[in-house]
Amino acid sequence: MAETPTLSVTMLGAGQEVGRSCCVLQYRGKTIVCDAGVHPAYSGMASLPFIDELDWSTVDALLITHFHLDHAAALTYITEKTNFRDGKGKVYMTHPTKALHKFMMQDYVRMGSSTSDALFSPLDMTMSLASIIPISAHQLITVCPGISFTPYHAGHVLGACMFLIDIYGLKILYTGDYSREEDRHLVKAEIPPIRPDVLIVESTFGVHTLEAxxxxxxxxxxxxxxxxxxxxxxxxxxxxxxxxxxxxxxxxxxxxxxxxxxxxxxxxxxxxxxxxxxxxxxxxxxxxxxxxxxxxxxxxxxxxxxxxxxxxxxxxxxxxxxxxxxxxxxxxxxxxxxxxxxxxxxxxxxxxxxxxxxxxxxxxxxxxxxxxxxxxxxxxxxxxxxxxxxxxxISFSAHVDYSQNAEFIETVKAQHVVLVHGEQAAMSRLRAAMTSRYKERDEDVKIHTPRNLETLRLSFRGERVAKAIGTLADAHPKTGDILSGLLVAKDYSYTLLDPRDLRDFAGLTTCTVTQRQKIILGVGWNLVKWHLEGMYGSIDEGLDKDGVPTMRVMGVVDVKYTAEHELTLEWESSSSNDMIADSTLALITGIDKSPASVKLTTNSHSHSHAHAHGEQSHPHADPDGKSSERIRIARLAMFLEAHFGEIEFHMPDADDDDHELGEDEHGASLLVRLDEAEAQISLVNLTVSSANDVLKKRVEAVLDMALTTISSLSEAFVSGTSDVADDAALSKDHVDAGAESMEETEDSEAILEVIA
Structure with missing residues (x-):
């Protein structure tokens, strides 16, 4: 059985009284203290909270809501006269509160130094100020693993805030003094956007209603x-x-x-x-x-x-x-x-x-x-x-009256409400009034009024169980099965259901957002397919309901050839689908700059023929799938292009779809141009011809390096390929064997891609 965690709330001050506010929150080994004030009706040690009841070295954070003495004047005593500094505790207050707290404490020390009841010296006060961390409203502060809080405007005085505290997922809202009425210079208190489990709220005026x-x-x-x-x-x-x-x-x-x-x-x-x-x-x-x-x-x-x-x-x-x-x-x-x-x-x-x-x-x-x-x-x-x-x-006190406090408590909708900072009679009347309001609406809200040193223990279920209903409950899952659905939380109950059942069981509806992104297409359709397959594996290709050529990526993103020189990406929006769509878009827009997209130009005849038949001149995008020789040639061209710039690729007969490269002895070749000189490489016997001897020798040397690299990776070329520059007699059979070997060796393919 899961351990039931318990929140302990102990008032060291302001428990059924007004003054010396000090509230201790303890949950799962963490300790938070909210406010540290003195009681204005007492002096000396009697004015302090009951600080001896807490080991201050265990405090993780001390939060001060505002600069008034009954909420902040005991801070110096705690930081300088207890073992607070022996621990890792930190003190937090807003920037205006810290600025005004300094002047308030200087005045407080000056007034106390003339009597025998002085609690600390001016030096103690200065040392205490140095340990305060100033924060801003709405700033999420992480104190340590498991503890965070966010301050919200509380009205009341300049810089006053209420704290929404999160301790291992348990949310506690501590208001301090707050006002829900905007006056001549202050904003009114905010209602935090997150519903807390526990609300600790002032009850200064009880059920009294103030005039407008x-x-x-x-x-x-x-x-x-x-x-x-x-x-x-x-x-x-x-x-x-x-x-x-x-x-x-x-x-x-x-x-x-x-x-x-x-x-x-x-x-x-x-x-x-x-x-x-x-x-x-x-x-x-x-x-x-x-x-x-x-x-x-x-x-x-x-x-x-x-x-x-x-x-x-x-x-x-x-x-x-x-x-x-x-x-x-x-x-x-x-x-x-x-x-x-x-x-x-x-x-x-x-x-x-x-x-x-x-x-x-x-x-x-x-x-x-x-x-x-x-x-x-x-x-x-x-x-x-x-x-x-x-x-x-005529009270101008910036505290909430009964109607404002009751409205705030009901709006926050906490399961437990703890009343503090109120005299016993006023607090009891407020508790009775709120209990009656909740009873009329048949709402189970617990209202607590702890006295000083009385520890209030609130239990929360450590293990939360969600019930599967509707379609998900039709089949009985076996041990180890994963049940997927929407988790719906209401109060402390959780329900798991199929999105289709959402309207029937929760009164809610769902919608599907279809996103579309148009892209200007600067490369061929087949080249796009080749890159998508290289990234995502197999691609489903076909026509959509309107007859538009479409490729589906990972079953969620459709890439459509919607117009000449234009692609449209379409997908149903979700966190995972959006990521796939983003990666697809990035891949497509980078195709023309990819090192793998070597643009091999052809003569005007073959180039126009390829477009007339809807073919792509890039060898990696050969639609008939019989591209082993073209892959070999393309990689050889990549090697040459790295040394000499753009390479022209010449085909022997573009009208013959079944023509195999190399069958014509004067067939396929690569043309290298450097300034005014040209060199031609026969793809049948891999010989180099050129009227410029310097260029010829340079091309032969580069070709020698290229073939040596390919031979060592494929383990299928003859050992004499490194001597091509001398005898230039590598047979077509050897070239074909090298290509077949490269098709069979995935590692060689991968390394050649890197080289390209």
């Missing part, structure tokens, strides 16, 4: 404008990268359309974002058509007209807080520390001010606590202050 983008933007800009009208300050806690760029595009456009707001400044309180803006402009080509078209018109969308960075001077927060109304986008989005937290504490006691939470807030962070609108708030220094500013929540 246009309505959300209108509500957001109206709310900002209303706070400004009441002479208040607007605080927008955002992360430095990601949704912040979307909000900047919205605000810059709104300010451009409202001149009354031009005196109200918009500040972007993030040095990190300022440094990263160059990266955004570098990867314009990865964004949507709106951004690309504006950039092509030299209208750079990321050069903002109404937005500026705050001056990086000490105490700027108080200066802005005490100044006139303004809008400030400040990081971090969860408001644990930093500019967003400091501005909130300064503005909280004033009811004219307002804070708008624009992203998803993780449980346990100040941003989530503020959404409950508490009356009091504890500052970072431990003091309690009143909270009077308004609190609103």
């Amino acid at each position: 983008r246009e309505e959300k933007e209108l509500r957001f800009t109206n709310l900002v404008h209303s706070i400004i009208r009441r002479n208040g300050h607007v605080l927008l806690p955002t992360f430095a990268l990601g949704r912040a760029q979307e909000l900047l595009l919205i605000l810059d456009e709104y300010w451009r359309k409202h001149p009354d707001l031009h005196n109200i400044p918009i500040y972007y309180a993030s040095g990190l974002a300022r440094k990263c803006m160059a990266v955004y402009q570098t990867y314009i080509h990865t964004m949507n058509n709106n951004i690309r078209s504006r950039f092509a018109k030299r209208d750079n969308p990321f050069v903002f007209k109404h937005i500026s960075n705050v001056p990086q001077t000490r105490g700027w927060e108080k200066k802005i807080a005490e100044g006139p109304p303004c809008v400030v986008l400040a990081s971090p989005g969860f408001m644990q520390v930093g500019p967003s937290r400091e501005l909130f504490e300064l503005w909280a006691p004033d009811s004219r001010n307002g804070v708008i939470i624009t992203g998803y807030s993780i449980e346990g962070t100040p941003a989530r606590d503020i959404m409950t609108e508490p009356e009091d708030f504890v500052t970072l220094k431990g003091a309690t202050i009143p909270r009077k500013l308004s609190v609103d929540d």
Whole structure:
């Protein structure tokens, strides 16, 4: 019985929680880790995934979906503080992700170095960056034998991707964070063209449905404008990268359309974002058509007209807080520390001010606590202050909501769905809703919600059996018989059937494509046949249904003499037939350049006679099959032609079809011309006659070499043939005997062909 392979899925983070995403996939001795983030609500070692539960030296590849800290910030700790480097594991992320990850980690290290909870040093971070392999969307990456993956656009943030992973044929789609809605600068997440066996998908919003983008933007800009009208300050806690760029595009456009707001400044309180803006402009080509078209018109969308960075001077927060109304986008989005937290504490006691939470807030962070609108708030220094500013929540989080997520899950059609990156309650509601949808359609799809450190084991049949049905099932094959047909796969069932049964059993149809290729014919029909036989063996020759002379090559390709000086190749297209047709075409188009196609010219009488009778002057294409003497003469002519150029061949009497060469003592001969001199070689006694003694001696010497070569190969010539130049008396019987011997000796034929 075949072993049943099992896929193990272990969540070291993001199992029934949002944060520290880290998913371990193990199958047939291979290990893939997807994402390595920290938990924003914790600090130090507590923020890391449960990394002690894995031997990191066994990891073959670590794939990072995007640069957000909850998906990538633990990478440095894993590469520099575990035994990851003891193995052969490699780290992969897209080019934009690597570029932005560098700045994110520099900022993360700077913030952590001021506390005792620092996980690693700036040097560790630099060393980790050097080990990252950047990749492009849609690029097929082979990690090692048995493991490959392809990244696809995931939306969410610049450079974010989902991974379609292939481990020994088992296909797993890991989405990371993704968005199915195209916004002002990002493309929406793609649906991979290949159906995976397992889908590991985020469940951040559970069954919650978000409002439409246009309505959300209108509500957001109206709310900002209303706070400004009441002479208040607007605080927008955002992360430095990601949704912040979307909000900047919205605000810059709104300010451009409202001149009354031009005196109200918009500040972007993030040095990190300022440094990263160059990266955004570098990867314009990865964004949507709106951004690309504006950039092509030299209208750079990321050069903002109404937005500026705050001056990086000490105490700027108080200066802005005490100044006139303004809008400030400040990081971090969860408001644990930093500019967003400091501005909130300064503005909280004033009811004219307002804070708008624009992203998803993780449980346990100040941003989530503020959404409950508490009356009091504890500052970072431990003091309690009143909270009077308004609190609103308009989510621009680039995650899928319930309808988008459900549609994606159903479109992907994986047999197993694993929900990750969602709080327990939201994840449970999504699982119940999806189970109900599948039950209504009577579809057997398994939905899993593993907790952290809970290993989910999914079994897949190692041996897949195909059932023969229809015509193929009529006869019972014996052991060793080969059964040929079409393999049709549906879900996990396989069926083998005859193509004729395809419509009845699968509802599909087949078609036959007939290909035709016309060729200009520059040689004789018989010469074409001779070359085809030499390459493919026997050739079926006859007439087609329209009476056109046809030769069939290997039973699949028809070569038709469709018109004077024209051939047509015709065949039913298939992978094997196309290869035969290609080789046939190459052979025919090269006939006139082939060394074996020696063009022997004749006098005008014999040449015109041959064409009048439909014959080919080439001796290898003699249609009556009695060509042994002509083969001998042709090869002798080839030898001479190699030394003297074109040789003329003269026949004694072209009107006598039964005439044998050599019966007339003044019969067949070869004529050699060199400049103004001529030499004639009698094919009866192989003597040379010429008025030019120099040419005569040269031809005799070449003829001597030719006959010596032929004699040594055929083993039938007399030992004195090397003396032809002296006595020139080789008898016709000896010549005929040599020809017969050459016909009987295949090796001699082959060697002479090479010499020719």
